[in-house]
Amino acid sequence: MSSPRSKVLIVGLGGVGVLAAYALEYNKKAEVTALIRSDYDRVIEKGYEINSVDYGHIEGFRPTHVVKTIEDAKKYGEFDFILVTTKNIPDIHVVEDAFADAVSDKTTIVLLQNGFGIEKATFERFPGHIVLSGVSMISSANFHGVVEHVGTDSLGIGYFDNGVSSKEEQQAKTKQFIELYENDAIDCHIDEDVKFSRWRKLVYNASFNTIGALVDLDVGRIQEAGGTDTLIKPTMREIFRVAASDGVTLDESLMDTMIHSDDGNWYAPSMLVDVRKGNQIELEIILGNVLEIAKQNNVEVPILSVLYNLLHLVQFRLKEQNGLINLPEERPLKKQKTSD
Amino acid sequence: MSSPRSKVLIVGLGGVGVLAAYALEYNKKAEVTALIRSDYDRVIEKGYEINSVDYGHIEGFRPTHVVKTIEDAKKYGEFDFILVTTKNIPDIHVVEDAFADAVSDKTTIVLLQNGFGIEKATFERFPGHIVLSGVSMISSANFHGVVEHVGTDSLGIGYFDNGVSSKEEQQAKTKQFIELYENDAIDCHIDEDVKFSRWRKLVYNASFNTIGALVDLDVGRIQEAGGTDTLIKPTMREIFRVAASDGVTLDESLMDTMIHSDDGNWYAPSMLVDVRKGNQIELEIILGNVLEIAKQNNVEVPILSVLYNLLHLVQFRLKEQNGLINLPEERPLKKQKTSD
Numbered sequence: 001m002s003s004p005r006s007k008v009l010i011v012g013l014g015g016v017g018v019l020a021a022y023a024l025e026y027n028k029k030a031e032v033t034a035l036i037r038s039d040y041d042r043v044i045e046k047g048y049e050i051n052s053v054d055y056g057h058i059e060g061f062r063p064t065h066v067v068k069t070i071e072d073a074k075k076y077g078e079f080d081f082i083l084v085t086t087k088n089i090p091d092i093h094v095v096e097d098a099f100a101d102a103v104s105d106k107t108t109i110v111l112l113q114n115g116f117g118i119e120k121a122t123f124e125r126f127p128g129h130i131v132l133s134g135v136s137m138i139s140s141a142n143f144h145g146v147v148e149h150v151g152t153d154s155l156g157i158g159y160f161d162n163g164v165s166s167k168e169e170q171q172a173k174t175k176q177f178i179e180l181y182e183n184d185a186i187d188c189h190i191d192e193d194v195k196f197s198r199w200r201k202l203v204y205n206a207s208f209n210t211i212g213a214l215v216d217l218d219v220g221r222i223q224e225a226g227g228t229d230t231l232i233k234p235t236m237r238e239i240f241r242v243a244a245s246d247g248v249t250l251d252e253s254l255m256d257t258m259i260h261s262d263d264g265n266w267y268a269p270s271m272l273v274d275v276r277k278g279n280q281i282e283l284e285i286i287l288g289n290v291l292e293i294a295k296q297n298n299v300e301v302p303i304l305s306v307l308y309n310l311l312h313l314v315q316f317r318l319k320e321q322n323g324l325i326n327l328p329e330e331r332p333l334k335k336q337k338t339s340d
Numbered sequence: 341m342s343s344p345r346s347k348v349l350i351v352g353l354g355g356v357g358v359l360a361a362y363a364l365e366y367n368k369k370a371e372v373t374a375l376i377r378s379d380y381d382r383v384i385e386k387g388y389e390i391n392s393v394d395y396g397h398i399e400g401f402r403p404t405h406v407v408k409t410i411e412d413a414k415k416y417g418e419f420d421f422i423l424v425t426t427k428n429i430p431d432i433h434v435v436e437d438a439f440a441d442a443v444s445d446k447t448t449i450v451l452l453q454n455g456f457g458i459e460k461a462t463f464e465r466f467p468g469h470i471v472l473s474g475v476s477m478i479s480s481a482n483f484h485g486v487v488e489h490v491g492t493d494s495l496g497i498g499y500f501d502n503g504v505s506s507k508e509e510q511q512a513k514t515k516q517f518i519e520l521y522e523n524d525a526i527d528c529h530i531d532e533d534v535k536f537s538r539w540r541k542l543v544y545n546a547s548f549n550t551i552g553a554l555v556d557l558d559v560g561r562i563q564e565a566g567g568t569d570t571l572i573k574p575t576m577r578e579i580f581r582v583a584a585s586d587g588v589t590l591d592e593s594l595m596d597t598m599i600h601s602d603d604g605n606w607y608a609p610s611m612l613v614d615v616r617k618g619n620q621i622e623l624e625i626i627l628g629n630v631l632e633i634a635k636q637n638n639v640e641v642p643i644l645s646v647l648y649n650l651l652h653l654v655q656f657r658l659k660e661q662n663g664l665i666n667l668p669e670e671r672p673l674k675k676q677k678t679s680d
Binding site for chain 1: 551554555556557560561562564565566567570571603604605606642643646647649650651652653654656657660667670671672673
């Protein structure tokens, strides 16, 4: 007799989320409830079309349950895992709000999201819960229900130590999730050192991602334009120093690895894609949290600070474009605050 | 008997250039030859339409001579003054090439252009010539022969010391040019300290101009978004320090003056306008030359350096947009140079 399927709620059905849903249902060990908003009607009617380097062409894929609200989702709980694959933009909206109502005592939360320090808000909101980290290498995007997937799914899963549960218990949940997710077509492995992995990925994201978004150039063009030596490497070195202050040693050779990771492609990193689409950017979890650590540990990060402050202005521009800020047509004539 | 008119060649008929032509012909003391390219046929046929805060509505204004090539211009020489009002982008084209053939021994060159250190190339190319500096406060733009002019013309004229001519001789030329230019409607005054004026203007241009261009926000929005304290003032302070190393003391109160100079307007500075139009930016003469002085004098300018390096990438993007750089559709798979 097979054990009952684990119940997984997925929040955020972008490219990563749809492929996670597919992987989790592939083994028939998990029963996925997908919480989606904008695409709901289309997905109910037609399902997803997936063109995948790992799975081939799939039409009409529907997770076991497709729901529009967290109230509807709760009907299919209690959830063993809640997998969060949304963008993480705490200055715009609180990601925990989207799924808080469906968290029960037994729920493990899996943050399959970009960035650094993202577990902090989760632990504050759900103290004592086990929270897993998913660091994903996958090139996939969901365009109105059609998912293009061109880079094989490689997912590292580990746990952010919650300081309450035993190591063994947290490890067990990590392994349980990997068992649900892994199959022959893809790679899902244990991430033994979540902190290291997140710092490692940040070496790329805090440099190419941020600079590309500011100057509207992909990784290849930044390099063609001479940006590798003038900006990318000096920015990476600042990340190395903050990581070291946080107890994580990154090897110098990592710079070259990152610099060559998109060789052969004019690759546009996610923040650049967001800016080009007019979406808000994941600024706080890519730079803001790092700057806080740098400040706490007295590490000088002049370049990261300028990049952050500039991108903060870009975020303001995007907010206005998205109607979150409304300015009068004529600029008010007032004494501006110039406080120092 | 009136003295014969002074001969003035104007190179670059944007908003500033057309209004300079108009001012110079207004007193009937100067005979203007205008060297233009793209608008030539239209100007020959219809002249300029000018909507001016200083002069009112003018239709069909034509400078005395309108020419398309420097060879044609030479027919109306020798020139007492060559007034250069083009953009100054030495990394894209050499501005001196446009008028070098029309410079004779008696010619005084007037650089009515943005930026810092712009006289260096002129002195190298035309050693011993008197070179005047024009620092203009004017809000005007030429859209295909229609010139909108909304801020009254205020022009400071001084001389860049050429190290050859006497002070008196250089002062005399300065006064001569002002006499040609000034009239009741506008303000044209002696600039007693060209170096000071150029540093002063740079406090604005090196901060609002560059940051606005990078984040695609006008001056008002930069301030609404909190950029005054995070970026504008720290950038201005770096300019203050480089100026001090160059012997120029700028008063702290200048920061506030500059910050409030566009109060009441959502003002887009020139570099932002250039980026929005897809034009190349005046990067070298606004930041590049300042960085050289900072380097010579061992002044640390971390923010200016990052802004420069980022805008260098923006310049690359604009070059590609303008067809000056052609990249293959597929990124070549080669070992990138990563030299340090």
